[in-house]
Amino acid sequence: MTSLLETVDLTKQYTGVPVLDRVSVAADPRKITSIVGVNGAGKTTLLKIIAGLIAPTSGRVSVHGRECDQDQLRSHCTMVFQRSVMFGSSVHDNVAYGLRINKTPNSEIAEEVQEALAVVNLEGFEKRKARRLSSGEQQRVAMARALALDREILLFDEPTANLDPANSMIIEHVIKESAHTKVVLVSTHNLSQARRLSDRVIHLYKGRVVEEGEAGSFFANPKDERTKLFINGGLQF
Protein backbone atom coordinates (compact mmCIF):
# COMPACT_ATOMS: atom_id res chain seq x y z
CA MET A 1 0.00 0.00 0.00
CA THR A 2 1.27 3.47 -0.87
CA SER A 3 2.06 5.75 2.06
CA LEU A 4 0.85 9.36 2.03
CA LEU A 5 4.47 10.58 2.01
CA GLU A 6 7.27 8.65 0.39
CA THR A 7 10.82 9.42 -0.57
CA VAL A 8 12.60 7.15 -3.01
CA ASP A 9 16.38 7.00 -3.30
CA LEU A 10 16.87 10.62 -2.28
CA THR A 11 20.45 11.69 -2.77
CA LYS A 12 21.89 15.10 -2.04
CA GLN A 13 25.45 16.13 -2.74
CA TYR A 14 27.15 19.44 -2.02
CA THR A 15 30.17 19.95 -4.30
CA GLY A 16 30.40 16.23 -4.83
CA VAL A 17 30.20 15.34 -1.13
CA PRO A 18 27.14 13.18 -0.36
CA VAL A 19 24.96 14.45 2.48
CA LEU A 20 22.12 12.03 1.75
CA ASP A 21 22.67 8.70 0.04
CA ARG A 22 19.66 6.93 -1.51
CA VAL A 23 17.30 7.62 1.37
CA SER A 24 13.88 6.00 1.08
CA VAL A 25 11.39 6.63 3.86
CA ALA A 26 7.62 6.60 4.18
CA ALA A 27 5.19 8.21 6.60
CA ASP A 28 1.45 8.22 7.18
CA PRO A 29 -1.05 10.19 9.25
CA ARG A 30 -1.74 9.28 12.86
CA LYS A 31 1.86 8.10 13.34
CA ILE A 32 4.74 10.25 14.45
CA THR A 33 7.92 9.36 12.62
CA SER A 34 11.14 10.46 14.24
CA ILE A 35 14.34 10.79 12.28
CA VAL A 36 17.19 10.33 14.71
CA GLY A 37 20.89 10.56 14.24
CA VAL A 38 24.00 12.37 15.37
CA ASN A 39 24.66 15.95 14.26
CA GLY A 40 25.55 16.06 10.58
CA ALA A 41 23.73 12.82 9.77
CA GLY A 42 21.56 14.56 7.14
CA LYS A 43 18.33 14.95 9.12
CA THR A 44 17.79 18.63 8.34
CA THR A 45 18.71 18.14 4.66
CA LEU A 46 16.14 15.33 4.39
CA LEU A 47 13.41 17.48 5.96
CA LYS A 48 14.29 20.48 3.75
CA ILE A 49 14.02 18.34 0.62
CA ILE A 50 10.64 16.99 1.74
CA ALA A 51 9.55 20.58 2.54
CA GLY A 52 10.46 21.65 -1.00
CA LEU A 53 13.12 24.07 0.22
CA ILE A 54 16.05 22.41 -1.53
CA ALA A 55 16.17 20.13 -4.54
CA PRO A 56 17.64 16.63 -4.29
CA THR A 57 20.56 15.71 -6.52
CA SER A 58 18.56 12.62 -7.48
CA GLY A 59 15.57 10.64 -6.26
CA ARG A 60 12.01 11.74 -5.72
CA VAL A 61 9.40 12.68 -3.14
CA SER A 62 5.82 11.53 -3.62
CA VAL A 63 2.65 12.63 -1.86
CA HIS A 64 -0.45 10.45 -2.27
CA GLY A 65 1.58 8.38 -4.75
CA ARG A 66 2.30 11.34 -7.03
CA GLU A 67 5.82 12.59 -7.58
CA CYS A 68 6.02 16.26 -6.55
CA ASP A 69 8.31 19.11 -7.56
CA GLN A 70 9.46 21.70 -5.01
CA ASP A 71 6.46 24.00 -5.54
CA GLN A 72 4.02 21.13 -5.09
CA LEU A 73 5.83 19.95 -1.96
CA ARG A 74 5.56 23.41 -0.44
CA SER A 75 1.81 23.26 -0.94
CA HIS A 76 1.61 19.96 0.98
CA CYS A 77 4.14 20.62 3.76
CA THR A 78 5.24 23.21 6.23
CA MET A 79 8.30 23.12 8.44
CA VAL A 80 9.24 24.37 11.90
CA PHE A 81 12.95 25.06 12.18
CA GLN A 82 15.35 24.33 15.01
CA ARG A 83 16.02 28.03 15.54
CA SER A 84 12.74 29.90 15.62
CA VAL A 85 12.87 32.66 13.03
CA MET A 86 10.41 35.50 13.49
CA PHE A 87 9.32 38.22 11.12
CA GLY A 88 9.96 41.66 12.61
CA SER A 89 6.28 42.20 13.38
CA SER A 90 3.63 41.25 15.92
CA VAL A 91 2.77 37.71 16.92
CA HIS A 92 -0.54 38.10 15.07
CA ASP A 93 1.18 39.16 11.86
CA ASN A 94 3.66 36.30 12.12
CA VAL A 95 0.90 33.73 12.38
CA ALA A 96 -1.27 35.52 9.81
CA TYR A 97 1.50 35.75 7.18
CA GLY A 98 0.99 32.27 5.75
CA LEU A 99 -2.79 32.65 5.85
CA ARG A 100 -2.63 35.95 3.95
CA ILE A 101 -0.39 34.72 1.15
CA ASN A 102 -2.47 31.58 0.84
CA LYS A 103 -5.49 33.83 0.27
CA THR A 104 -7.47 33.10 3.42
CA PRO A 105 -10.35 35.61 3.53
CA ASN A 106 -9.52 38.59 5.79
CA SER A 107 -12.67 37.98 7.81
CA GLU A 108 -11.36 34.55 8.88
CA ILE A 109 -7.72 35.40 9.57
CA ALA A 110 -8.12 36.87 13.07
CA GLU A 111 -10.15 33.88 14.25
CA GLU A 112 -7.70 31.36 12.79
CA VAL A 113 -4.75 33.17 14.34
CA GLN A 114 -6.47 33.10 17.74
CA GLU A 115 -7.22 29.39 17.37
CA ALA A 116 -3.63 28.57 16.42
CA LEU A 117 -2.25 30.62 19.33
CA ALA A 118 -4.66 28.91 21.74
CA VAL A 119 -3.26 25.51 20.70
CA VAL A 120 0.23 26.59 21.83
CA ASN A 121 -1.04 28.35 25.01
CA LEU A 122 -0.29 31.84 23.74
CA GLU A 123 -3.73 33.42 23.97
CA GLY A 124 -3.51 37.18 24.33
CA PHE A 125 -0.06 37.41 22.75
CA GLU A 126 -1.38 38.72 19.41
CA LYS A 127 -0.11 42.28 19.77
CA ARG A 128 3.27 41.43 21.31
CA LYS A 129 6.39 41.92 19.18
CA ALA A 130 7.43 38.41 18.16
CA ARG A 131 11.16 39.06 18.44
CA ARG A 132 10.80 40.29 22.01
CA LEU A 133 9.42 36.95 23.22
CA SER A 134 11.56 34.32 24.93
CA SER A 135 13.03 31.59 22.72
CA GLY A 136 10.46 29.10 24.01
CA GLU A 137 7.58 31.45 23.27
CA GLN A 138 9.03 32.18 19.83
CA GLN A 139 9.17 28.47 19.07
CA ARG A 140 5.53 28.18 20.11
CA VAL A 141 4.66 31.05 17.76
CA ALA A 142 6.51 29.15 15.03
CA MET A 143 4.38 26.09 15.82
CA ALA A 144 1.18 28.17 15.69
CA ARG A 145 2.29 29.70 12.39
CA ALA A 146 2.77 26.23 10.92
CA LEU A 147 -0.45 24.81 12.36
CA ALA A 148 -2.54 27.75 11.09
CA LEU A 149 -1.75 26.71 7.52
CA ASP A 150 -3.42 23.33 8.06
CA ARG A 151 -1.02 21.48 5.73
CA GLU A 152 -1.26 17.68 5.69
CA ILE A 153 2.47 17.18 6.33
CA LEU A 154 4.22 18.83 9.29
CA LEU A 155 7.99 18.73 9.57
CA PHE A 156 9.73 19.60 12.83
CA ASP A 157 13.48 20.05 12.82
CA GLU A 158 14.85 19.65 16.37
CA PRO A 159 11.81 21.57 17.66
CA THR A 160 12.81 21.64 21.32
CA ALA A 161 16.57 22.05 21.05
CA ASN A 162 17.77 24.51 23.72
CA LEU A 163 14.29 24.97 25.23
CA ASP A 164 13.38 24.65 28.88
CA PRO A 165 11.32 21.62 30.01
CA ALA A 166 8.06 23.59 30.29
CA ASN A 167 8.19 24.85 26.73
CA SER A 168 9.42 21.45 25.49
CA MET A 169 6.41 19.76 27.09
CA ILE A 170 3.98 22.17 25.43
CA ILE A 171 5.62 21.65 22.05
CA GLU A 172 5.68 17.86 22.39
CA HIS A 173 2.00 17.92 23.36
CA VAL A 174 1.18 20.00 20.26
CA ILE A 175 3.16 17.61 18.05
CA LYS A 176 1.23 14.64 19.45
CA GLU A 177 -2.11 16.40 18.93
CA SER A 178 -1.16 17.35 15.36
CA ALA A 179 -0.42 13.73 14.53
CA HIS A 180 -4.07 12.78 14.95
CA THR A 181 -4.83 14.12 11.50
CA LYS A 182 -1.51 14.86 9.83
CA VAL A 183 1.72 13.27 8.74
CA VAL A 184 4.31 14.33 11.31
CA LEU A 185 8.07 13.95 10.90
CA VAL A 186 10.32 15.06 13.73
CA SER A 187 14.08 15.17 13.46
CA THR A 188 15.87 14.92 16.78
CA HIS A 189 19.04 13.74 18.40
CA ASN A 190 17.25 13.69 21.74
CA LEU A 191 16.60 9.99 22.28
CA SER A 192 14.33 10.40 25.29
CA GLN A 193 12.18 12.74 23.23
CA ALA A 194 12.14 10.24 20.38
CA ARG A 195 11.01 7.53 22.82
CA ARG A 196 8.22 9.77 24.18
CA LEU A 197 6.95 10.97 20.82
CA SER A 198 7.53 8.34 18.18
CA ASP A 199 5.49 5.59 16.66
CA ARG A 200 8.22 4.89 14.10
CA VAL A 201 11.91 5.72 14.21
CA ILE A 202 14.37 6.10 11.35
CA HIS A 203 18.08 6.18 12.16
CA LEU A 204 20.19 8.22 9.73
CA TYR A 205 23.94 7.86 9.83
CA LYS A 206 26.26 9.63 7.39
CA GLY A 207 23.34 10.29 5.06
CA ARG A 208 22.08 6.72 4.98
CA VAL A 209 19.16 4.98 6.67
CA VAL A 210 20.86 2.34 8.78
CA GLU A 211 17.80 1.14 10.66
CA GLU A 212 14.11 1.87 10.90
CA GLY A 213 11.17 0.32 12.70
CA GLU A 214 8.45 0.63 15.29
CA ALA A 215 9.63 2.71 18.24
CA GLY A 216 9.30 -0.09 20.79
CA SER A 217 11.44 -2.60 18.93
CA PHE A 218 13.82 0.09 17.66
CA PHE A 219 14.81 1.04 21.19
CA ALA A 220 14.42 -2.40 22.82
CA ASN A 221 16.12 -4.54 20.17
CA PRO A 222 18.20 -2.46 17.77
CA LYS A 223 19.70 -4.63 15.07
CA ASP A 224 22.33 -2.41 13.50
CA GLU A 225 25.58 -1.98 15.42
CA ARG A 226 25.60 1.77 14.75
CA THR A 227 22.08 2.08 16.15
CA LYS A 228 23.11 0.16 19.27
CA LEU A 229 26.05 2.52 19.69
CA PHE A 230 23.85 5.57 19.06
CA ILE A 231 21.29 4.50 21.64
CA ASN A 232 24.08 3.86 24.14
CA GLY A 233 25.60 7.26 23.42
CA GLY A 234 28.78 5.91 21.86
CA LEU A 235 28.28 6.89 18.22
CA GLN A 236 30.26 9.81 16.84
CA PHE A 237 29.88 11.43 13.42
Added chain:
Amino acid sequence: MIRAIGLILSGDPEVYRIASLSLYTAGTGTLLSCTWSIPISTVLALRNFHGKRVLKGLFNAAIGIPTVALGLYLYLVLSRSGPLGSFQFLYTPNAIIIGQSILVSPIVVSFSASALESVDPELRDLARTLGASDLQTYGVIIKEASWGVILAVMAAFNRAFGELGIAMMLGGNIRYVTRLLTTAIALETARGEIALSIALSFILLAITVSVSVAVNLARKPTS
Protein backbone atom coordinates in the same frame (compact mmCIF):
# COMPACT_ATOMS: atom_id res chain seq x y z
CA MET B 1 29.00 85.57 8.07
CA ILE B 2 26.37 88.06 9.27
CA ARG B 3 25.74 89.08 5.67
CA ALA B 4 25.34 85.43 4.71
CA ILE B 5 22.73 84.88 7.44
CA GLY B 6 21.02 88.10 6.36
CA LEU B 7 20.80 86.76 2.80
CA ILE B 8 19.14 83.58 3.97
CA LEU B 9 16.68 85.40 6.22
CA SER B 10 15.82 87.97 3.54
CA GLY B 11 14.02 85.24 1.58
CA ASP B 12 15.70 86.06 -1.74
CA PRO B 13 13.48 84.36 -4.36
CA GLU B 14 16.43 83.40 -6.55
CA VAL B 15 18.20 81.65 -3.68
CA TYR B 16 15.07 79.66 -2.87
CA ARG B 17 14.50 78.88 -6.53
CA ILE B 18 18.06 77.49 -6.72
CA ALA B 19 17.51 75.43 -3.57
CA SER B 20 14.17 74.09 -4.89
CA LEU B 21 15.71 73.09 -8.20
CA SER B 22 18.57 71.35 -6.38
CA LEU B 23 16.07 69.37 -4.30
CA TYR B 24 14.01 68.55 -7.38
CA THR B 25 16.93 67.26 -9.50
CA ALA B 26 18.59 65.30 -6.68
CA GLY B 27 15.27 63.85 -5.47
CA THR B 28 14.03 62.89 -8.93
CA GLY B 29 17.43 61.52 -9.95
CA THR B 30 17.62 59.38 -6.81
CA LEU B 31 14.06 58.05 -7.21
CA LEU B 32 14.68 57.33 -10.90
CA SER B 33 17.82 55.42 -9.97
CA CYS B 34 15.88 53.37 -7.40
CA THR B 35 13.60 52.00 -10.13
CA TRP B 36 16.48 49.95 -11.52
CA SER B 37 19.02 49.94 -8.68
CA ILE B 38 16.83 48.24 -6.05
CA PRO B 39 15.82 45.38 -8.39
CA ILE B 40 19.49 44.99 -9.42
CA SER B 41 20.59 44.91 -5.78
CA THR B 42 17.91 42.29 -5.01
CA VAL B 43 19.18 40.04 -7.81
CA LEU B 44 22.80 40.62 -6.76
CA ALA B 45 22.05 39.80 -3.13
CA LEU B 46 19.63 36.93 -3.45
CA ARG B 47 20.43 35.03 -6.63
CA ASN B 48 23.49 33.05 -7.58
CA PHE B 49 24.88 33.41 -11.10
CA HIS B 50 28.16 33.30 -12.93
CA GLY B 51 30.15 36.52 -12.59
CA LYS B 52 28.19 37.77 -9.57
CA ARG B 53 31.29 38.65 -7.55
CA VAL B 54 32.85 40.52 -10.47
CA LEU B 55 29.65 42.50 -10.98
CA LYS B 56 29.45 43.37 -7.28
CA GLY B 57 33.08 44.48 -7.41
CA LEU B 58 32.34 46.73 -10.38
CA PHE B 59 29.41 48.38 -8.61
CA ASN B 60 31.52 48.89 -5.49
CA ALA B 61 34.30 50.44 -7.56
CA ALA B 62 31.85 52.72 -9.36
CA ILE B 63 30.78 54.34 -6.07
CA GLY B 64 33.83 56.54 -6.23
CA ILE B 65 33.59 57.48 -9.90
CA PRO B 66 34.67 61.14 -10.39
CA THR B 67 31.60 63.21 -11.23
CA VAL B 68 33.55 65.24 -13.79
CA ALA B 69 34.52 62.08 -15.70
CA LEU B 70 30.94 60.77 -15.69
CA GLY B 71 29.72 64.26 -16.63
CA LEU B 72 32.09 64.32 -19.61
CA TYR B 73 30.95 60.91 -20.92
CA LEU B 74 27.30 61.84 -20.53
CA TYR B 75 27.99 65.19 -22.19
CA LEU B 76 29.26 63.32 -25.25
CA VAL B 77 26.17 61.09 -25.21
CA LEU B 78 23.66 63.95 -24.77
CA SER B 79 25.35 66.58 -26.95
CA ARG B 80 23.79 67.45 -30.28
CA SER B 81 26.05 65.04 -32.20
CA GLY B 82 25.80 62.29 -29.57
CA PRO B 83 23.56 59.20 -29.73
CA LEU B 84 20.87 60.85 -27.57
CA GLY B 85 21.37 64.35 -28.96
CA SER B 86 17.98 64.37 -30.69
CA PHE B 87 16.23 64.51 -27.28
CA GLN B 88 17.86 67.92 -26.62
CA PHE B 89 18.36 67.18 -22.94
CA LEU B 90 21.71 68.94 -22.65
CA TYR B 91 21.61 72.09 -20.47
CA THR B 92 18.19 71.20 -19.05
CA PRO B 93 17.26 69.93 -15.58
CA ASN B 94 16.46 66.59 -17.25
CA ALA B 95 20.11 66.17 -18.23
CA ILE B 96 21.14 66.73 -14.61
CA ILE B 97 18.51 64.25 -13.40
CA ILE B 98 19.77 61.59 -15.85
CA GLY B 99 23.38 62.20 -14.86
CA GLN B 100 22.68 62.12 -11.15
CA SER B 101 20.54 58.99 -11.43
CA ILE B 102 23.46 57.18 -13.08
CA LEU B 103 25.96 58.64 -10.62
CA VAL B 104 24.08 57.37 -7.55
CA SER B 105 23.14 53.95 -8.93
CA PRO B 106 26.28 52.20 -7.63
CA ILE B 107 25.58 53.60 -4.15
CA VAL B 108 22.00 52.31 -4.10
CA VAL B 109 22.98 48.95 -5.63
CA SER B 110 25.99 48.25 -3.39
CA PHE B 111 24.55 49.47 -0.10
CA SER B 112 21.13 47.89 -0.69
CA ALA B 113 22.68 44.57 -1.74
CA SER B 114 24.77 44.62 1.41
CA ALA B 115 21.67 45.30 3.54
CA LEU B 116 19.73 42.51 1.81
CA GLU B 117 22.59 40.04 2.24
CA SER B 118 22.67 40.74 5.97
CA VAL B 119 19.08 39.51 6.45
CA ASP B 120 18.89 36.15 8.26
CA PRO B 121 18.97 33.56 5.43
CA GLU B 122 16.50 31.37 7.34
CA LEU B 123 13.82 34.03 6.81
CA ARG B 124 13.87 33.08 3.16
CA ASP B 125 13.23 29.41 3.99
CA LEU B 126 10.59 30.44 6.48
CA ALA B 127 8.66 32.52 3.93
CA ARG B 128 8.89 29.74 1.37
CA THR B 129 7.71 27.03 3.75
CA LEU B 130 4.70 29.21 4.54
CA GLY B 131 3.84 29.22 0.85
CA ALA B 132 5.47 32.43 -0.41
CA SER B 133 6.39 32.68 -4.08
CA ASP B 134 9.86 33.89 -5.10
CA LEU B 135 8.49 37.42 -5.48
CA GLN B 136 6.77 37.32 -2.08
CA THR B 137 9.96 35.96 -0.52
CA TYR B 138 11.93 38.87 -1.99
CA GLY B 139 9.26 41.17 -0.51
CA VAL B 140 9.86 39.70 2.95
CA ILE B 141 13.62 40.16 2.64
CA ILE B 142 13.34 43.71 1.30
CA LYS B 143 10.99 44.56 4.18
CA GLU B 144 13.48 43.13 6.69
CA ALA B 145 16.30 45.11 5.07
CA SER B 146 14.18 48.21 4.59
CA TRP B 147 16.19 50.40 6.96
CA GLY B 148 19.43 49.53 5.18
CA VAL B 149 17.80 50.23 1.81
CA ILE B 150 16.47 53.58 3.10
CA LEU B 151 19.97 54.50 4.28
CA ALA B 152 21.32 53.59 0.83
CA VAL B 153 18.73 55.84 -0.81
CA MET B 154 19.52 58.64 1.64
CA ALA B 155 23.25 58.34 0.94
CA ALA B 156 22.46 58.43 -2.79
CA PHE B 157 20.34 61.56 -2.38
CA ASN B 158 23.07 63.30 -0.43
CA ARG B 159 25.62 62.38 -3.10
CA ALA B 160 23.36 63.75 -5.87
CA PHE B 161 22.46 66.84 -3.89
CA GLY B 162 26.07 67.75 -3.18
CA GLU B 163 27.75 66.88 -6.49
CA LEU B 164 29.10 69.55 -8.81
CA GLY B 165 30.66 67.97 -11.90
CA ILE B 166 27.51 66.60 -13.54
CA ALA B 167 25.43 69.65 -12.67
CA MET B 168 28.06 71.90 -14.23
CA MET B 169 28.81 69.85 -17.36
CA LEU B 170 25.28 68.71 -18.23
CA GLY B 171 23.33 71.63 -16.79
CA GLY B 172 25.68 74.45 -17.74
CA ASN B 173 24.81 76.52 -14.64
CA ILE B 174 22.28 78.62 -16.57
CA ARG B 175 20.58 81.22 -14.38
CA TYR B 176 16.87 80.47 -13.68
CA VAL B 177 17.17 77.23 -15.69
CA THR B 178 19.84 74.86 -14.40
CA ARG B 179 21.60 76.73 -11.62
CA LEU B 180 21.86 74.55 -8.52
CA LEU B 181 23.26 75.23 -5.05
CA THR B 182 26.60 73.60 -5.87
CA THR B 183 27.08 75.33 -9.22
CA ALA B 184 25.96 78.65 -7.73
CA ILE B 185 28.46 78.30 -4.87
CA ALA B 186 31.26 77.59 -7.38
CA LEU B 187 30.24 80.56 -9.51
CA GLU B 188 29.81 83.06 -6.68
CA THR B 189 33.11 82.02 -5.10
CA ALA B 190 34.85 82.54 -8.45
CA ARG B 191 33.22 85.98 -8.66
CA GLY B 192 34.39 86.87 -5.15
CA GLU B 193 30.84 86.88 -3.70
CA ILE B 194 31.95 84.99 -0.61
CA ALA B 195 28.97 86.02 1.57
CA LEU B 196 26.52 84.67 -0.99
CA SER B 197 28.58 81.48 -1.35
CA ILE B 198 28.52 80.96 2.41
CA ALA B 199 24.78 81.58 2.52
CA LEU B 200 24.22 79.02 -0.23
CA SER B 201 26.52 76.51 1.43
CA PHE B 202 24.55 76.90 4.70
CA ILE B 203 21.37 76.04 2.82
CA LEU B 204 23.11 73.08 1.18
CA LEU B 205 24.32 71.76 4.54
CA ALA B 206 21.03 72.50 6.30
CA ILE B 207 19.04 70.52 3.74
CA THR B 208 21.50 67.60 3.79
CA VAL B 209 21.44 67.39 7.58
CA SER B 210 17.66 67.92 7.76
CA VAL B 211 16.97 65.07 5.36
CA SER B 212 19.20 62.72 7.37
CA VAL B 213 17.67 63.75 10.68
CA ALA B 214 14.11 63.51 9.31
CA VAL B 215 14.74 60.00 7.98
CA ASN B 216 16.20 58.93 11.33
CA LEU B 217 13.25 60.40 13.22
CA ALA B 218 10.84 58.59 10.92
CA ARG B 219 12.41 55.25 11.76
CA LYS B 220 10.25 53.05 13.95
CA PRO B 221 11.90 51.65 17.07
CA THR B 222 13.42 48.25 16.29
CA SER B 223 11.65 45.18 17.54
